[in-house]
Amino acid sequence: MEDKLVEFANLLRQNGIRVSLAETLDAVAASDVTGLGERELFRAALRATMIKRASELPVFEELFDVYFSGLGEIIKGASKEVQDALSMSDQDFQDFLDQMEEMLKNHGEELSELAKQLLQNNNGQIERAMREAARAVRMQGIQRTIEENYFARALARALGFDKIEQEIKELREQLEKLDLGAGMKAKMEEYLDRRLKMLEDIIRKYVRQEREKRDMKAREEQRMNQLGDKSFYYLSDEELEKMREAVTRLAQRLKNIIAVRRKRMKKGRFDVKRTLRANMTNGGVPFHLKFERRKREKPQILVMCDVSDSVRNASRFMLQFVYSLQDLYSRVRSFVFVADVGEVTESFRTNDVKEALDVALKGDIINVYAHSDFGRSFRNFVTDHIGAVNKRTTVIILGDARNNYNLPHDWCLREIRQRARRVIWLNPESRNTWGFGDSEMERYAIHCDLVEECRNLNQLYRVIDQLVPR
Amino acid sequence: MFSSIEEVIERFAKHDYIASRRIATVIYLASALQKPVLVEGPAGVGKTDLAKVLAASLKEELIRLQCYEGLDEGKALYEWEYAKQLLYTQILKDKVTEVLVGTTGLAEAVDRIASEDEVFFSERFILPRPLMKAITSEEQVVLLIDEIDKADAEFEAFLLELLSDFQVTVPEIGTFKAKKIPLVILTSNNAREMSDALKRRCLHLYIDFPNREQELAIIRLKVPDAAEKLAEEVVNVVQSLRKLDLKKTPGISETLDWVKALTLLNVQSLDNALVDETLDTIVKYEGDVRKAQEELKEYLRKARTRRTGTETTGSSDDKDLLN
Structure with missing residues (x-):
C-alpha cells in the first residue's frame, strides 16, 4: 500500500499539488486507521492528510477516481462485458465459471498462471499481474499520446501475451476433442475468444488511463502559464474568461505580498506616552516598548484607458486589475477614451467589476466605434477634468498612441504631467513598432515619467506591482 | 477518544451538530493520529462550533484562543x-x-x-495564556485556535513548535511538554493563505455550505418550533441567494438567525410583509439587501404562480358555470 500511496503522491505533485514527504507519511498512517475497506473513508483520509488547499480539492477528487478505481474498474468492466456478451445472469455466469474451473483442472495443467487467472475471472490476480508488468516496463514515464502504442506492446510482452494466446488456442483444440454437448462447447469457445480479446482491451485502456493521469492537469497548467505571456490582442472568448480569473488571482497574490511588505515597515518612532501608559502596572519600569504606527500616504490613481477596438482587451484587464486593488489606493478615478473622453468611476463604484466593465466598453459613455484621436481626447480631458489631477495623483494612460494622423496635442500631456505626481504610459503594442506609421508614441513619451510595453498579463502584473505603495 | 467514525457522528448528533461522514472522518483521524486539524471554509458554516461540540461530546474543557492582528506570544502563550x-x-x-x-x-x-x-x-510568576494552559492541563483538552488567518505570519511560525511536538519553550525555565496531548482545531476564513509549514503539520478539512437537505435538517434540529413550510421556503431562498454574487454570502448561522427571527415573529410562510424587514439578519450589506429583496420577490412570484396555477384550473370551472 505504501508504494501505491507514494506513487499517488508523485502523481499529485506532477499535477501541481505540493505534497511533502511528511504528508505522505501522514497519509499512510491515516489509511492504517481507516483501513482500505470503505472507499469513501479511505478517500477522506487521503484528502485530510495530503490536500491542504480548497482550490486543490477538485484536482484531488479527479485524480483519486482515476488512480484508485483505475485498473480495478477497467478489469471489472471488461469481465462484465464478457458476461453480457454471453448473455448470462450473475448466477449462470458463476455456474459457468465453476464448470470452467473443473475443466481446467483436467485439461489445463500446462497453462501459465496468468492464463488460468484470466479464465477463472480472478480479477484481483489479474490486477496484480498488470501492475507488476507496468512497473517492469516503467509505465509511470508515459507522457504523450504517441507513446501509447509503444507501452501497450511493451506491457503485452511483459505479461507474456503471445504465450497466453498460444495456450488458449491449444486449449480450444483440446476442447474440440472433448464431449461436452454442443451448446456448452460453443459457449466455452466463445468465452475463450472473448477473454483473449478482453485482455487486449484491458491493456489498451490501462495504458490510456495512465497517460491521461499524467497529462490531464499538466496541459491545463501549461496553458495557464502561456496565457500570462499571450498577447491581449489574440484571445479567444474562452481565454478571455480564463484571463479574468487569472487577473483576480494575480490581484489577490499582489495583495498578500503587499500585506507582508507593509508589516515590515509598520513600526515608527518610539512612543513615550503610550509606553508610559502601558507600563504603569509595572511601576513605570518600561518592560513593554510602544512604537508609533507610521502613517502611509496612499496614492491616488487616475487611469485613462483607450477602449478602441485594437486595445480593448488590454484596457479591460487594466481596469479590472486596478479595481481589484482599489483599497490599496486612497482614490481611483477612471476615464475611457477613443475620440472623446468620459468618466466611468461612478459605474465602478455602484456595480461590480464585471458589469462596470461591460458598461465602460459598451459605448454608452462615449462612442467606442470612432477612430482613435488621442489629441482630441487629451484636449477634452484638460478642459473638462484637469481638476481630477493633483500632486498626489499617478496618471496611468493605456493606449497604443495610434492617432490616425490627427493633431497629437502633446502639450495637453505636458499640462497633465506638470500637475500630477507622475505619468505612466502603458502601450499594448510591441516596442519596436512604436513611432512607425501613425504611432505618436515617441512624441508623447517625452512627457511621461515611464513608458512601458504592456502586451500580456505578466507584463501587466509587473507594471501594477510597481504602482503599489511600498 | 472515539472508537469509530459512527461514534463521532452519533455523539455530535447528541449535541445538535450534524456531522457529515467527511467531517467525522477527519475528526476521528485527528483523535487517532493526535494531529491538529485546520478547518477552512466560508464564514458561518460551523467551523468554530465544530470545536465546541467536539469538546462537549468528549466532555473536555475547551480552551479558546481568538487570533487577531498583532497577537503575540505574551497574549497567546x-x-x-x-x-x-x-x-x-x-x-x-x-x-x-x-x-x-x-x-x-x-x-x-x-x-x-x-x-x-x-x-x-x-x-x-508565570501567567499562563491559552496555549500554555492547554499544554499544562492535567486532563486532555480541546484547544481552539480561532481565525488563525487574522494573526500575523510570525505568530503562525511560532505555533509550529506547539503543533508538531506539543511542547513550548520558556527560556528561563525550560521546555514544557504536554501532559495530555490536546486536540487542536484551527479555523481559517482564508483571509490569507496559511504557510505550507503550518499546513503540513495539520489535517485539512474544508467545510462548504450545506446542500438543501442538510440545511433543512440543521434547521429542524436547532429551531424545532419553526413551521415546516417556513423552514423549507427559507432554505430555498437562502440556497438561491448563495448563487448570487453577494458581498457576504449568508452562512448557516445566518439562516438559523433568520428562521429564529421569523419564528419569534410568528411568521408561518415567506409570503408576509414582516419578511422584508427581517432580511437584514441574513444579508449584511446595503447592496446585498437589495439583491436579496429581488431574489425573494422572484421566489414568491414563482411560488404564487405555482399555487394559482392549480387554483385557476379550479376557478375556470366556476367561470364555465357562470357562462
Whole structure:
C-alpha cells in the first residue's frame, strides 16, 4: 500500500499539488486507521492528510477516481462485458465459471498462471499481474499520446501475451476433442475468444488511463502559464474568461505580498506616552516598548484607458486589475477614451467589476466605434477634468498612441504631467513598432515619467506591482 | 477518544451538530493520529462550533484562543507577571537584606542574590495564556485556535513548535511538554493563505455550505418550533441567494438567525410583509439587501404562480358555470 500511496503522491505533485514527504507519511498512517475497506473513508483520509488547499480539492477528487478505481474498474468492466456478451445472469455466469474451473483442472495443467487467472475471472490476480508488468516496463514515464502504442506492446510482452494466446488456442483444440454437448462447447469457445480479446482491451485502456493521469492537469497548467505571456490582442472568448480569473488571482497574490511588505515597515518612532501608559502596572519600569504606527500616504490613481477596438482587451484587464486593488489606493478615478473622453468611476463604484466593465466598453459613455484621436481626447480631458489631477495623483494612460494622423496635442500631456505626481504610459503594442506609421508614441513619451510595453498579463502584473505603495 | 467514525457522528448528533461522514472522518483521524486539524471554509458554516461540540461530546474543557492582528506570544502563550514579581520583591525586602547579611563587597552580594533568583523566575510568576494552559492541563483538552488567518505570519511560525511536538519553550525555565496531548482545531476564513509549514503539520478539512437537505435538517434540529413550510421556503431562498454574487454570502448561522427571527415573529410562510424587514439578519450589506429583496420577490412570484396555477384550473370551472 505504501508504494501505491507514494506513487499517488508523485502523481499529485506532477499535477501541481505540493505534497511533502511528511504528508505522505501522514497519509499512510491515516489509511492504517481507516483501513482500505470503505472507499469513501479511505478517500477522506487521503484528502485530510495530503490536500491542504480548497482550490486543490477538485484536482484531488479527479485524480483519486482515476488512480484508485483505475485498473480495478477497467478489469471489472471488461469481465462484465464478457458476461453480457454471453448473455448470462450473475448466477449462470458463476455456474459457468465453476464448470470452467473443473475443466481446467483436467485439461489445463500446462497453462501459465496468468492464463488460468484470466479464465477463472480472478480479477484481483489479474490486477496484480498488470501492475507488476507496468512497473517492469516503467509505465509511470508515459507522457504523450504517441507513446501509447509503444507501452501497450511493451506491457503485452511483459505479461507474456503471445504465450497466453498460444495456450488458449491449444486449449480450444483440446476442447474440440472433448464431449461436452454442443451448446456448452460453443459457449466455452466463445468465452475463450472473448477473454483473449478482453485482455487486449484491458491493456489498451490501462495504458490510456495512465497517460491521461499524467497529462490531464499538466496541459491545463501549461496553458495557464502561456496565457500570462499571450498577447491581449489574440484571445479567444474562452481565454478571455480564463484571463479574468487569472487577473483576480494575480490581484489577490499582489495583495498578500503587499500585506507582508507593509508589516515590515509598520513600526515608527518610539512612543513615550503610550509606553508610559502601558507600563504603569509595572511601576513605570518600561518592560513593554510602544512604537508609533507610521502613517502611509496612499496614492491616488487616475487611469485613462483607450477602449478602441485594437486595445480593448488590454484596457479591460487594466481596469479590472486596478479595481481589484482599489483599497490599496486612497482614490481611483477612471476615464475611457477613443475620440472623446468620459468618466466611468461612478459605474465602478455602484456595480461590480464585471458589469462596470461591460458598461465602460459598451459605448454608452462615449462612442467606442470612432477612430482613435488621442489629441482630441487629451484636449477634452484638460478642459473638462484637469481638476481630477493633483500632486498626489499617478496618471496611468493605456493606449497604443495610434492617432490616425490627427493633431497629437502633446502639450495637453505636458499640462497633465506638470500637475500630477507622475505619468505612466502603458502601450499594448510591441516596442519596436512604436513611432512607425501613425504611432505618436515617441512624441508623447517625452512627457511621461515611464513608458512601458504592456502586451500580456505578466507584463501587466509587473507594471501594477510597481504602482503599489511600498 | 472515539472508537469509530459512527461514534463521532452519533455523539455530535447528541449535541445538535450534524456531522457529515467527511467531517467525522477527519475528526476521528485527528483523535487517532493526535494531529491538529485546520478547518477552512466560508464564514458561518460551523467551523468554530465544530470545536465546541467536539469538546462537549468528549466532555473536555475547551480552551479558546481568538487570533487577531498583532497577537503575540505574551497574549497567546505566557507572560511573566511583572507586577507580582515587583510586589513580592517589595514585601520581601527585609528577607533580601537578611540573605545579604555577612556579605562583603558588591560581587559577593550579587552572587548571593543570583543563587536565589530562580525563585522569581518560577512557574509561580508565570501567567499562563491559552496555549500554555492547554499544554499544562492535567486532563486532555480541546484547544481552539480561532481565525488563525487574522494573526500575523510570525505568530503562525511560532505555533509550529506547539503543533508538531506539543511542547513550548520558556527560556528561563525550560521546555514544557504536554501532559495530555490536546486536540487542536484551527479555523481559517482564508483571509490569507496559511504557510505550507503550518499546513503540513495539520489535517485539512474544508467545510462548504450545506446542500438543501442538510440545511433543512440543521434547521429542524436547532429551531424545532419553526413551521415546516417556513423552514423549507427559507432554505430555498437562502440556497438561491448563495448563487448570487453577494458581498457576504449568508452562512448557516445566518439562516438559523433568520428562521429564529421569523419564528419569534410568528411568521408561518415567506409570503408576509414582516419578511422584508427581517432580511437584514441574513444579508449584511446595503447592496446585498437589495439583491436579496429581488431574489425573494422572484421566489414568491414563482411560488404564487405555482399555487394559482392549480387554483385557476379550479376557478375556470366556476367561470364555465357562470357562462
